Amino acid sequence: xxxxxxxxxxxxxxxxxxxxxxxxxxxxxxxxxxxxxxxxxxxxxxxxxxxxxxxxxxxxxxxxxxxxxxxxxxxxxxxxxxxxxxxxxxxxxxxxxxxxxxxxxxxxxxxxxxxxxxxxxxxxxxxxxxxxxxxxxxx
Amino acid sequence: xxxxxxxxxxxxxxxxxxxxxxxxxxxxxxxxxxxxxxxxxxxxxxxxxxxxxxxxxxxxxxxxxxxxxxxxxxxxxxxxxxxxxxxxxxxxxxxxxxxxxxxxxxxxxxxxxxxxxxxxxxxxxxxxxxxxxxxxxxx
Amino acid sequence: xxxxxxxxxxxxxxxxxxxxxxxxxxxxxxxxxxxxxxxxxxxxxxxxxxxxxxxxxxxxxxxxxxxxxxxxxxxxxxxxxxxxxxxxxxxxxxxxxxxxxxxxxxxxxxxxxxxxxxxxxxxxxxxxxxxxxxxxxxx
Amino acid sequence: xxxxxxxxxxxxxxxxxxxxxxxxxxxxxxxxxxxxxxxxxxxxxxxxxxxxxxxxxxxxxxxxxxxxxxxxxxxxxxxxxxxxxxxxxxxxxxxxxxxxxxxxxxxxxxxxxxxxxxxxxxxxxxxxxxxxxxxxxxx
Numbered sequence: 001x002x003x004x005x006x007x008x009x010x011x012x013x014x015x016x017x018x019x020x021x022x023x024x025x026x027x028x029x030x031x032x033x034x035x036x037x038x039x040x041x042x043x044x045x046x047x048x049x050x051x052x053x054x055x056x057x058x059x060x061x062x063x064x065x066x067x068x069x070x071x072x073x074x075x076x077x078x079x080x081x082x083x084x085x086x087x088x089x090x091x092x093x094x095x096x097x098x099x100x101x102x103x104x105x106x107x108x109x110x111x112x113x114x115x116x117x118x119x120x121x122x123x124x125x126x127x128x129x130x131x132x133x134x135x136x137x138x139x
Numbered sequence: 140x141x142x143x144x145x146x147x148x149x150x151x152x153x154x155x156x157x158x159x160x161x162x163x164x165x166x167x168x169x170x171x172x173x174x175x176x177x178x179x180x181x182x183x184x185x186x187x188x189x190x191x192x193x194x195x196x197x198x199x200x201x202x203x204x205x206x207x208x209x210x211x212x213x214x215x216x217x218x219x220x221x222x223x224x225x226x227x228x229x230x231x232x233x234x235x236x237x238x239x240x241x242x243x244x245x246x247x248x249x250x251x252x253x254x255x256x257x258x259x260x261x262x263x264x265x266x267x268x269x270x271x272x273x274x275x276x277x278x
Numbered sequence: 279x280x281x282x283x284x285x286x287x288x289x290x291x292x293x294x295x296x297x298x299x300x301x302x303x304x305x306x307x308x309x310x311x312x313x314x315x316x317x318x319x320x321x322x323x324x325x326x327x328x329x330x331x332x333x334x335x336x337x338x339x340x341x342x343x344x345x346x347x348x349x350x351x352x353x354x355x356x357x358x359x360x361x362x363x364x365x366x367x368x369x370x371x372x373x374x375x376x377x378x379x380x381x382x383x384x385x386x387x388x389x390x391x392x393x394x395x396x397x398x399x400x401x402x403x404x405x406x407x408x409x410x411x412x413x414x415x416x417x
Numbered sequence: 418x419x420x421x422x423x424x425x426x427x428x429x430x431x432x433x434x435x436x437x438x439x440x441x442x443x444x445x446x447x448x449x450x451x452x453x454x455x456x457x458x459x460x461x462x463x464x465x466x467x468x469x470x471x472x473x474x475x476x477x478x479x480x481x482x483x484x485x486x487x488x489x490x491x492x493x494x495x496x497x498x499x500x501x502x503x504x505x506x507x508x509x510x511x512x513x514x515x516x517x518x519x520x521x522x523x524x525x526x527x528x529x530x531x532x533x534x535x536x537x538x539x540x541x542x543x544x545x546x547x548x549x550x551x552x553x554x555x556x
Binding site: 224229234245254256265268272 | 384
């Protein structure tokens with residue numbers, strides 16, 4: 001059980017297959033079962049009142065699990081999200097990055113499941129959580 | 140049980156509180172318990188391969204339920220999403236709007252629940268479904 | 279697109295593979311894309327206060343989607359639930375059966391998705407909703 | 418931030434308000450933000466093949482979050498589940514208790530959110546996960 005892609009390879013591959021989001025996210029940390037993904041919060045991620053929008057938090061959780069799965073199975077850009085549950089619990093702090101702590105709970109032949117706890121950078125209370133299922137294309 | 144805001148009033152109010160999304164969505168239809176919301180699909184909503192991205196579909200479902208709730212309770216911009224479940228079932232057709240058919244399932248004093256079935260414009264098979272819970276601020 | 283099992287065959291097969299629940303559920307109606315499943319409410323389904331318990335409503339939604347999938351793919355007892363989202367919206371009425379109206383939203387090679395709206399028998403307001411994903415074993 | 422009920426008080430109160438489940442569950446551990454709840458697996462919790470049934474795992478997750486909330490807010494039997502998401506990831510091992518590790522993620526005035534990771538006793542791979550939202554009755 002080792003990583004198919006290390007942090008640098010994964011960063012490069014995400015930038016290659018999703019060039020439009022390369023300025024939105026950064027990988028802070030990667031292990032065999034966890035990834036820490038950062039939303040580089042910018043005006044375009046905010047909703048009125050200055051907090052990070054729901055779609056931006058969905059995108060963060062989605063890319064975190066996607067990246068975790070690719071880190072393990074290699075360059076399979078066609079993995080697709082089949083299911084997501086999200087709980088929004090507190091308002092993210094304005095002007096802060098959002099940090100997603102993702103754990104890989106299952107990596108099957110066909111399905112992978114990861115959950116994600118999101119906090120404002122420097123904060124300790126969860127602002128949101130998510131669980132996502134990815135369908136992995138056959139070899 | 141009547142609407143607090145009609146279609147025109149609701150469209151204007153959404154444009155006022157969320158000016159950044161006024162070119163993304165249009166309300167096709169509104170009744171006391173249902174709303175039909177259209178994602179005016181544009182390049183910025185797409186992911187590689189030309190299909191509508193997950194965050195764009197989340198945003199569509201989220202704004203549909205938000206608009207439905209406001210149509211009933213009036214101008215309470217501060218209603219917030221507390222929970223969302225999403226199932227992605229088919230690839231949306233490239234170059235088509237996505238149409239969200241939303242039903243209000245519950246409108247309580249504190250919580251509102253709506254579900255959403257999404258199809259590609261002109262198609263009949265669901266591309267995704269979602270259920271969202273909104274917390275309604277006290278009067 | 280026709281049914282692999284009709285209502286009688288499906289009832290018999292469920293009784294064969296899940297004998298312990300044969301007195302709990304009845305199929306009221308079955309079409310190619312919908313099933314109506316009834317929880318034959320009894321003391322063992324209740325929680326204090328006389329309303330139907332959460333686990334009983336989960337079981338009803340779960341068996342409804344399971345039966346719908348089997349009606350289409352035939353006798354594949356080993357289909358397993360991989361994901362479920364549930365919203366509990368109103369207290370079921372005491373002493374009434376709960377009726378689950380299930381729609382099949384997707385029947386893929388590997389995954390099937392169905393959603394379920396639950397009402398108290400004779401009532402019209404939803405008491406709960408659910409969406410379930412089943413993984414279908416390979417032929 | 419202290420516990421309103423300790424482990425013994427909580428065990429007694431659950432037995433008082435839900436006498437029908439007193440033989441199904443035991444509290445292994447309780448802290449200010451976590452609870453470990455055990456399903457005392459018995460024949461009535463199994464499905465064909467000898468694995469723990471979906472409704473029994475739902476019930477375990479549900480009672481774990483309920484107990485965690487009561488441990489903090491005190492004897493408010495009327496707290497009700499409003500939402501649940503569940504992912505079933507592996508077959509529980511036959512003949513083993515299922516252990517639910519629950520974390521309280523939010524305890525608001527109106528809503529509480531907890532997530533739950535379930536493993537077979539003695540195993541380390543998650544068999545299922547769940548997140549539940551409870552609505553807390555006003556004082």
